[in-house]
Amino acid sequence: MxxxxxxxxxxxxxxxxxxxxxxxxxxxxxxxxxxxxxxxxxxxxxxxxxxxxxxxxxxxxxxxxxxxxxxxxxxxxxxxxxxxxxxxxxxxxxxxxxxxxxxxxxxxxLDATADAIVAAGLDTVALLGTGYTMRDPFYRDHMAARGITTIVPDEPVLAEVHDLIYDSLARGVVPDGAREWIRGVYDNLRARGAQGVISGCTEIPMVLTAADVDEPYFDSMxxxxxxxxxxxxxx
CATH class of the missing domain: 3.40.50.1860 (Rossmann fold)
Known part of the structure; x- marks a missing residue:
């Protein structure tokens, strides 16, 4: 009620x-x-x-x-x-x-996000967020506890995603070509086995939304x- x-x-x-x-x-x-x-x-x-x-x-x-x-x-x-x-x-x-x-x-x-991934029946997803979120074990360990493997970009692309967030998106700026570039980053993670993607930063939807991907999109916000x-x- x-x-x-x-x-x-x-x-x-x-x-x-x-x-x-x-x-x-x-x-x-x-x-x-x-x-x-x-x-x-x-x-x-x-x-x-x-x-x-x-x-x-x-x-x-x-x-x-x-x-x-x-x-x-x-x-x-x-x-x-x-x-x-x-x-x-x-x-x-x-x-x-x-x-x-x-x-x-x-x-x-992270609990809300993990609940949605489990409900979708997935166990391997891409994670796009800040460098702290992608590098630090706190996020991947939280997901691993729920049986979820997270895949993140390799360096130096990981650092470039972080810089996009902190230098541009956090200031309300979407650089020319940023949407196409981040889609390419996700496509690479999908080729590595990602069954969907976590929008793991509240600014990521500025450049990547559910409409941009064919797989499940988990908007953490x-x-x-x-x-x-x-x-x-x-x-």
């Missing part, structure tokens, strides 16, 4: 403001579609200065980022959030610190929103 008013959600970032807007838009549209009238999502949003986040990531200060996100999650909970979302794939590297800091559920983006809406609206 659907509630008459949504539960309050606490959002940690976007982490860029471009994807923050998309998260909020989809959550608001989802609540309105379910409840009608002038209904909208009940959100508490901690929007970050992405330059500070990117600098800390580049410096390898994941402990510091984890402490910051954990403290912010506690503040959102104190303000009435009934669940927390980390609105970025890469920052799920600090999800354990956030989960340990709060007493409400952490709606996990959209799947995360669906999981959040299910929580916010269930009785």
């Amino acid at each position: 659907t509630r008459t008013a949504p539960r309050r959600l606490g959002l940690l970032g976007g982490i860029t403001w471009h994807s923050s807007l998309e998260f909020e838009r989809m959550l608001n549209e989802g609540v309105n579609a379910a409840l009608g009238g002038s209904s909208a999502a009940d959100l508490l949003v901690r929007s970050y200065n992405f330059q500070q986040i990117a600098d800390a990531q580049a410096a390898g200060d994941w402990d510091g980022l984890g402490s910051t996100f954990a403290a912010d999650a506690r503040q959102l909970q104190a303000a009435g959030a009934e669940a927390i979302l980390i609105c970025a794939n890469t920052m799920h590297k600090v999800a354990p610190a956030v989960a340990d800091a709060i007493d409400v559920p952490l709606i996990h983006m 959209g799947l995360h929103v669906e999981a959040a809406l299910e929580f916010a609206l269930r009785d």
Whole structure:
């Protein structure tokens, strides 16, 4: 049964403001579609200065980022959030610190994505995201625990995908030819055995969408929103 008013959600970032807007838009549209009238999502949003986040990531200060996100999650909970979302794939590297800091559920983006891959009956998928997401074991280990193998580009292409995200997409810029190029990157991963693709960065849909691929496309942001809406609206 659907509630008459949504539960309050606490959002940690976007982490860029471009994807923050998309998260909020989809959550608001989802609540309105379910409840009608002038209904909208009940959100508490901690929007970050992405330059500070990117600098800390580049410096390898994941402990510091984890402490910051954990403290912010506690503040959102104190303000009435009934669940927390980390609105970025890469920052799920600090999800354990956030989960340990709060007493409400952490709606996990990687769980929502893995659920969809398992439901589709696939076990090997391409992963496109930041260099941290593609190189670091936190993402592939989370998927492996669900029986899912992730395939990422080889260097130097992996680094070029990362640079596309940080130097252009995170600033709202889609370079000429970027869509065709990223499709070629995916085609190579498909040739290596990928049965589908994870849009493993909230900026990837700016250059690659489900309409661009013939295989299943797992939009981590959209799947995360669906999981959040299910929580916010269930009785």
